[in-house]
Amino acid sequence: MSAEVTAGAEELDGRPLRRVARVVLLDLEDRILLLHGHEPDDPADDWWFTPGGGLEGDETREDAALRELAEETGITEVELGPVVWRRTCSFPFAGRRWDQDEWYYLARTTQTATEAVALTELERRSVVGARWWTCEELARAHETVYPTRLAELLRRLLDEGPPAGPEVLNTEIV
Numbered sequence: 001m002s003a004e005v006t007a008g009a010e011e012l013d014g015r016p017l018r019r020v021a022r023v024v025l026l027d028l029e030d031r032i033l034l035l036h037g038h039e040p041d042d043p044a045d046d047w048w049f050t051p052g053g054g055l056e057g058d059e060t061r062e063d064a065a066l067r068e069l070a071e072e073t074g075i076t077e078v079e080l081g082p083v084v085w086r087r088t089c090s091f092p093f094a095g096r097r098w099d100q101d102e103w104y105y106l107a108r109t110t111q112t113a114t115e116a117v118a119l120t121e122l123e124r125r126s127v128v129g130a131r132w133w134t135c136e137e138l139a140r141a142h143e144t145v146y147p148t149r150l151a152e153l154l155r156r157l158l159d160e161g162p163p164a165g166p167e168v169l170n171t172e173i174v
Contacts, residue, residue, distance in 0.1 A: 010101070017088065017101040021065035022052030024084060025075070025107045030158055031132040033114070034145065035072060040094050040125040047144035048131075050104065065105045071118035073130060081106035083166040084157060087147050091174040094122055104147075106162055148172060 010017055025033040038046035053068040055061060062080060070076050085104040090097060114130040116123075133141075135158060138151035147153070147169055 015090075015097075015099045017099050019055045019061070019064075020052060020100045020102040021055065021061040021068065022050045022102050022104045023065050023069045023078075023080075023107050024050060024104050024154070024157070025069065025073075025078065025109060027108075027112050027132060028110060029134075031134050032138070032150075032154055033073065033075075033130060033132055035127055036129045036131065037127045040122065043128070046128075047146055048133075048141075049146045051130075052102070052104075054100075061103050062105070065103075065107075069107070072116055072123070072127070074113070074115040074117045075109055075111050077111040078107045078109045081108070082162050084162050085147070085153065085169050086166045087169040087172065089147075089172040089174075091172075094126070102147075103166070106157070146172070 027033070033051065034048040035051055036046065036048055038044070051069050051072045052065060053072075055064045056067075059067070066078065066080060069078065082105070083103045084106045087102045087104070088100070089102060090099045092098075112132060116127065119127060135151060135154050138145065138154060141151070145151075149169075153169075
């Protein structure tokens with residue numbers, strides 16, 4: 001059993017939540033890695049997001065975070081830190097509604113080259129790249145970024161360090 005935070009919702013409006021682990025991956029220059037995705041049938045409907053995804057089988061969130069990071073970016077040289085944020089979200093994607101309980105792990109790496117090595121069929125149709133962003137670039141960005149307020153959250157994380165426990169972000173329903 002992992003050392004997970006156990007508080008939190010298991011349902012949203014009566015629908016079960018998908019358990020998700022995401023990674024706030026920072027390099028030596030404090031840049032954050034974001035993936036660029038879009039609606040599979042509409043590349044103009046796009047956004048940036050942190051690497052991560054749903055738990056498989058009986059894996060822990062930590063295991064899922066590392067697996068997803070490796071699959072989506074090829075980055076395996078990471079130091080996984082604490083859960084810094086938690087977010088419940090609901091959004092339409094690929095013709096269905098996704099209801100998720102997301103845990104964001106802080107991680108550091110010296111490895112900055114990325115290569116998606118094991119994307120699912122849906123990810124191959126909707127993930128089109130990755131980019132390292134500075135906090136200042138995020139603050140000036142006109143693109144859609146999830147979680148919302150990521151620039152502000154990252155700035156506080158860089159200035160103050162990880163919180164004593166995960167910060168619970170506002171529920172986001174799109």
